[in-house]
Amino acid sequence: MNLYDLLAGGFPGDRAKPAFLLSDGRAVSYAELEAGAAQVAGHLVASGVVPGDRVGLQAEKSVEAVMIYLGVLKAGAVFLPLNAAYTKAEVDYFVHDAAPRVFITDAQAFRAEADAADPLAETVARKATDLASLIYTSGTTGRSKGAMLSHGNLAENALALHRAWGFTPDDVLLHALPIFHVHGLFVALHCAFLSGAPMVWLAKFDDAQVLAGLERSTVMMGVPTFYTRLLANSEFTLERAGHMRLFICGSAPLLESTFAEFEARTGMRILERYGMSEAVIITSNPLEGARIPGSVGYPLPGVDLRIGGGEETGVIEIKGPSVFSGYWEMPEKTAQEFTADGYFMTGDVGRQDPDGRVWISGRAKDLIISGGYNVYPKEIELVLDELPGVSESAVVGVPHRDFGEGVLAVVIGQSGQAGDEAAMIAECRRQLAPYKSPKRIVFVDELPRNAMGKVRKNLLRDRYKDIFET
Numbered sequence: 268m269n270l271y272d273l274l275a276g277g278f279p280g281d282r283a284k285p286a287f288l289l290s291d292g293r294a295v296s297y298a299e300l301e302a303g304a305a306q307v308a309g310h311l312v313a314s315g316v317v318p319g320d321r322v323g324l325q326a327e328k329s330v331e332a333v334m335i336y337l338g339v340l341k342a343g344a345v346f347l348p349l350n351a352a353y354t355k356a357e358v359d360y361f362v363h364d365a366a367p368r369v370f371i372t373d374a375q376a377f378r379a380e381a382d383a384a385d386p387l388a389e390t391v392a393r394k395a396t397d398l399a400s401l402i403y404t405s406g407t408t409g410r411s412k413g414a415m416l417s418h419g420n421l422a423e424n425a426l427a428l429h430r431a432w433g434f435t436p437d438d439v440l441l442h443a444l445p446i447f448h449v450h451g452l453f454v455a456l457h458c459a460f461l462s463g464a465p466m467v468w469l470a471k472f473d474d475a476q477v478l479a480g481l482e483r484s485t486v487m488m489g490v491p492t493f494y495t496r497l498l499a500n501s502e503f504t505l506e507r508a509g510h511m512r513l514f515i516c517g518s519a520p521l522l523e524s525t526f527a528e529f530e531a532r533t534g535m536r537i538l539e540r541y542g543m544s545e546a547v548i549i550t551s552n553p554l555e556g557a558r559i560p561g562s563v564g565y566p567l568p569g570v571d572l573r574i575g576g577g578e579e580t581g582v583i584e585i586k587g588p589s590v591f592s593g594y595w596e597m598p599e600k601t602a603q604e605f606t607a608d609g610y611f612m613t614g615d616v617g618r619q620d621p622d623g624r625v626w627i628s629g630r631a632k633d634l635i636i637s638g639g640y641n642v643y644p645k646e647i648e649l650v651l652d653e654l655p656g657v658s659e660s661a662v663v664g665v666p667h668r669d670f671g672e673g674v675l676a677v678v679i680g681q682s683g684q685a686g687d688e689a690a691m692i693a694e695c696r697r698q699l700a701p702y703k704s705p706k707r708i709v710f711v712d713e714l715p716r717n718a719m720g721k722v723r724k725n726l727l728r729d730r731y732k733d734i735f736e737t
């Protein structure tokens with residue numbers, strides 16, 4: 268059971284159909300994609316790559332990069348994608364850790380070189396438990412760890428999503444995500460391939476190209492920043508969006524205000540889902556049925572989800588067909604992250620309604636302990652986000668002489684309106700217990716984010732570490 272064969276099984280019967288619709292008007296057919304993957308696989312095998320070997324790719328997003336991904340699977344090797352923005356020192360760490368047999372930095376050159384090899388006709392057989400990909404966690408804190416995802420993990424998740432989101436060959440997926448991360452690589456590509464659908468293929472999120480691309484698409488997948496950027500553009504209108512079947516969002520929390528503004532503008536409710544490198548997609552709001560802002564929906568079929576710790580709110584623990592087998596060469600770290608009865612502790616804090624619906628309130632490691640009290644940043648952020656002039660907030664704990672950690676809010680505010688720190692703190696104290704209320708509020712134009720739009724709270728904690736000490 269090689270994941271490649273499952274995906275290729277979804278390719279259209281007529282392989283002349285497009286797989287990629289490029290912004291310059293050209294298209295790349297499924298026949299070309301399949302041939303490219305076979306050439307890459309043949310080249311890898313001829314170069315001595317054997318099943319289980321890692322093949323690294325650090326390159327800009329391109330069709331050739333996708334051919335390399337598929338070729339690596341077909342050859343039975345393990346795909347190791349790396350963010351093109353990583354520095355040499357960062358790459359050295361990954362290369363040392365994962366020890367890839369081949370490391371590709373120029374996808375086009377490698378694809379061209381592969382033409383000299385005999386294409387690989389037969390996909391190399393793999394077991395469901397064999398490794399398909401090594402995904403290094405984005406590492407907003409601590410050392411990056413390689414999540415080991417098997418052919419079975421990825422296949423099961425691909426099938427579940429394809430079904431849950433109702434993909435058909437008539438869909439056209441707008442793809443503006445990076446492909447070094449599970450969202451753009453597995454979630455988006457696999458849904459398109461399993462339905463033999465074309466993708467509007469954009470190198471990155473660019474307002475004008477996305478607006479033009481929407482005209483040809485039926486489904487868009489994005490991170491919350493895609494949606495806030497679309498909404499900030501007056502050309503994003505009902506006329507532009509009304510024909511779309513589905514807008515999906517994930518990788519970071521979608522603000523309720525974004526959800527509401529999007530619905531007011533387009534009449535459509537964004538479908539939010541929740542996932543992570545270690546398990547791909549875990550929960551999703553329903554295609555048919557209520558999509559509720561602030562909730563990430565229900566566990567996918569086969570996912571067993573529970574809240575650890577015996578309280579209503581606690582760390583989300585999961586078991587299921589897409590949950591990874593562990594971190595690459597870190598058996599101790601792996602053991603620490605699983606419960607004795609085999610659930611993976613996600614590190615996300617949340618709660619679950621009796622009918623199964625899941626709500627996320629933050630990351631366990633973002634928990635603030637101030638004066639001995641636990642403070643969940645999300646609760647304070649929700650209050651701040653409702654204040655006039657505030658468009659987004661991030662609450663962190665930083666060292667405080669009396670309290671151990673002091674609650675600090677960093678807010679993006681329209682200058683003038685949100686400028687009065689004392690009044691805002693007073694309003695928070697009206698709505699929240701004093702120990703939860705921010706002791707300081709800092710106004711910024713932008714919050715630091717990683718490539719997937721997640722706020723890098725570790726940078727905020729570092730930047731403001733002395734704010735209560737001076």
Ligand code: AMP
Nearest residue numbers: 405517518519520540541542543544627
């Ligand atoms: P990564 O492994 O880089 O994909 O990061 C996974 C983390 O992103 C999860 O553990 C969550 O903290 C966060 N995340 C993903 N989707 C959502 C969502 N819809 N709402 C809140 N957090 C999310």
